[in-house]
Amino acid sequence: MIQGKIIAITRSKEDSEEFVNLITREKAQAISLPTIELVSKGDGMVDEFLDAIKKDDPDFSVFMSSKAVKLLFDTAKKISKYEKLQLAVANTTVIAVGPKTKAALEAEGIRVAHVPERFSSVGVGEVFTRLNAEDKKVIVPRSGASTPFLAKLLEKIGLKVKEVYLYDVKSHSDLAKWTEFKQLFLANKIDGVVFTSASSVRAFFDIMLGDMDKQTLKNNLEKTTVVSIGPFTADELKKFEINSITANVHTVPGAVETIKNCLC
Numbered sequence: 001m002i003q004g005k006i007i008a009i010t011r012s013k014e015d016s017e018e019f020v021n022l023i024t025r026e027k028a029q030a031i032s033l034p035t036i037e038l039v040s041k042g043d044g045m046v047d048e049f050l051d052a053i054k055k056d057d058p059d060f061s062v063f064m065s066s067k068a069v070k071l072l073f074d075t076a077k078k079i080s081k082y083e084k085l086q087l088a089v090a091n092t093t094v095i096a097v098g099p100k101t102k103a104a105l106e107a108e109g110i111r112v113a114h115v116p117e118r119f120s121s122v123g124v125g126e127v128f129t130r131l132n133a134e135d136k137k138v139i140v141p142r143s144g145a146s147t148p149f150l151a152k153l154l155e156k157i158g159l160k161v162k163e164v165y166l167y168d169v170k171s172h173s174d175l176a177k178w179t180e181f182k183q184l185f186l187a188n189k190i191d192g193v194v195f196t197s198a199s200s201v202r203a204f205f206d207i208m209l210g211d212m213d214k215q216t217l218k219n220n221l222e223k224t225t226v227v228s229i230g231p232f233t234a235d236e237l238k239k240f241e242i243n244s245i246t247a248n249v250h251t252v253p254g255a256v257e258t259i260k261n262c263l264c
Contacts, residue, residue, distance in 0.1 A: 077094075
């Protein structure tokens with residue numbers, strides 16, 4: 001039972017609805033921490049993406065986040081290239097990293113051919129291995145903060161990879177939502193923190209170190225249960241000398257199940 005526990009997640013209120021529902025269902029308190037915000041590459045990213053498709057004629061397109069989908073298609077609408085983008089993507093075999101990304105694509109009228117069993121870069125690689133996609137071409141719209149892991153994995157499988165960077169990320173500028181968390185954190189009343197990406201780890205430390213020294217932050221984190229949604233997030237925490245427990249299933253429900261097991 002985690003009843004009465006206070007657990008935070010490094011996502012905004014809008015992006016953490018599933019987490020909040022799962023935690024409150026257990027009669028625990030959920031705190032949403034908006035750690036990052038997107039910095040769009042601007043209207044030109046749509047043309048860059050379309051030009052890459054025209055030039056490379058990829059067989060596959062891989063979408064690794066619902067944010068990338070929304071940003072790309074919303075920008076295309078703004079510059080009256082929505083239908084052109086729809087057609088360009090639809091002419092590829094579309095792979096979505098997980099159900100949320102699939103839903104975002106389907107909302108734009110895009111049919112998703114494959115979703116991996118594991119919602120991660122490794123899972124995407126497993127899809128391509130099953131498809132015997134050697135020598136095929138793939139385009140991946142991504143964040144500038146992404147690691148090279150996916151591209152290297154797909155190249156190792158034998159694919160020709162083109163990554164198009166749509167946005168960068170920065171630490172969230174609205175820190176009003178952090179006041180309650182910081183007070184509880186310094187009083188050692190936070191029972192668990194779920195980190196959901198490597199970039200959210202970096203932003204968390206950037207924001208928290210604005211009010212406290214590194215050693216205090218590290219000491220207090222060691223007094224709580226820290227869960228990483230996946231291995232890249234865990235690796236990023238290690239850079240800040242923080243050990244975490246990695247969820248077996250790299251999803252929000254998987255992370256919640258992990259923290260429940262740790263706190264029970």
